Amino acid sequence: MREYRSLLALEKPVSIAAWSSVVGKKEGEGPLGQCFDVIEPDAHLGKQTWEQAESELQRRTVDLLLTRACVSEEEVALMLAGDLINQCTSSTYALRHLDIPYLGLFSACATFAEGLLLGTMAVSGMGLPRCAVLTSSHFSSAERQFRFPLSYGGQRTPNAQWTCTAAGAAMLTQADDPPYIVGVCPGRIRDLGTTDASNMGAAMAPAAADTVLRYLSATGTAPEDYDAIVTGDLGTVGSRLFCELTARSGVDVSGVHRDCGVMMFDSERQDTHAGGSGCGCSASIICGYFLPRLRSGALRHVLYAATGALLSPMLCQQGESIPAICHLVHLAHEI
């Protein structure tokens, strides 16, 4: 553990000065609907294609972030962004009109946490004044890239998750206001052999357990020290596995575990089977639900463990299993 510890020690905590979240109609009709900044009624966002629509979703989210943070693009030293679409085009095309230095990321649905982690390095370690993090997902662009053409209308399996149409963005700074990022932990790739592209939760649960257990062990903390341990989007199936896997290591997370995939929808009423997924799922819920409560002090310590299934349709067709990863960010009201 010695080598990994060094990552956890931030010389200065980082403040999240502003954030924004924009979601689609279905997400807006879910239990958290009123938490999000904007609910877009049109899934096309006025664009011709699903890919352009997702890009427009990111563009609106980053524009709102800059407004909320009261800064111009020139004042942002770095943008960390990525998404699920091949070549990260949702981010690239959303950001090409901005003069902000940009680094592209790919961790599937763990992208927002990877961005927060690297942004923390940039602000805390390198002294950058301001760094933005952005990600998104869109049901229609993801579904047709990873599974079936939308018009195919295939039956979805009980374990399947619903890719959220949602985006989240955050502005990291050196300011001294809550909420803070006080710890980070990059994940290791875990692959226990799951090959079912409709059961992402099972593929991701081992990665979530690995990262959360490593962080608890390295910091000498227990689940009771946190108001919530929030996994990205394990859904109902993955969440059950996550609790089982951590319990096997003698750590009972069941009292504080929340999952963004489970939180996003009223699964029965909205017919979303095992829950939500997609980069935008946990990004929008962290920004819409958790950060405001961490600012006010209603929540004081939250572990955000974003999970990503590094699913490739091409490699799945070649018989490969699905590797997964989970990056962790420790959010706090106090330093």
Next chain:
Amino acid sequence: MREYRSLLALEKPVSIAAWSSVVGKKEGEGPLGQCFDVIEPDAHLGKQTWEQAESELQRRTVDLLLTRACVSEEEVALMLAGDLINQCTSSTYALRHLDIPYLGLFSACATFAEGLLLGTMAVSGMGLPRCAVLTSSHFSSAERQFRFPLSYGGQRTPNAQWTCTAAGAAMLTQADDPPYIVGVCPGRIRDLGTTDASNMGAAMAPAAADTVLRYLSATGTAPEDYDAIVTGDLGTVGSRLFCELTARSGVDVSGVHRDCGVMMFDSERQDTHAGGSGCGCSASIICGYFLPRLRSGALRHVLYAATGALLSPMLCQQGESIPAICHLVHLAHEI
């Protein structure tokens, strides 16, 4: 410029303690053939598919890196990697057997520089003892993903570049031995409207000019202060445009400009048209050719400006132009 400057100021320079490069047969037959650590005679690397072959290429490259650096996987605090293949599977599947925390990157052919840049943040800014950077490309996996099925046997245009089968890896540490990374500069997305997926050089040249000019301006240096300004893989077409664009800003780089895409092949003899490309092109040449000369002192200051065309076949089919980016790393023999 004020905001961007902060990125350039490294509290401590970072040492590149070890590196490795593995290339394919055609690259091995080029002018730099003898510089690379390994030349693989079999394009399949013993695997069934091109995607698996590229993953194996990365695996051999990172194994060699660990050997060269005389460290075990437990001693590497962070791995930064990415590639051209959708969902960065070359990296994911190459690294899943290793217990190294992993962050996935996507900057197309600028990925190696993005990795060096973020690795510098991790080692210099966050005090990580050891961080590895890895990338690759493979002619066959890239060609069929981005352009045409290999069996199609289409005629290539004069402006087209040849995606290199090559990989490079580097180990960044806090040691006090050359070569060093003494400055970094993340790129901004530039898109001047190029829509020809067979003319990447034209799409990337504006991004290269933007980043190099910003770095020279921010550091108050001129091309004469460097032994070489090495662009990633602009090829012959993009290199000419790059020199023209910088000249328009009153900066004459022609005396020190080198391009990895041009260096990789004897274009006429090897029928590679405008030159080499792919993440592995500049990664293998930086590791095979430049780093040894920066260690010995034969070269003292080199700007590595890796260029990436953020080309998406899907978005090109939808009529979009090709955004590009260029990330810069300042390599030096002395601090």
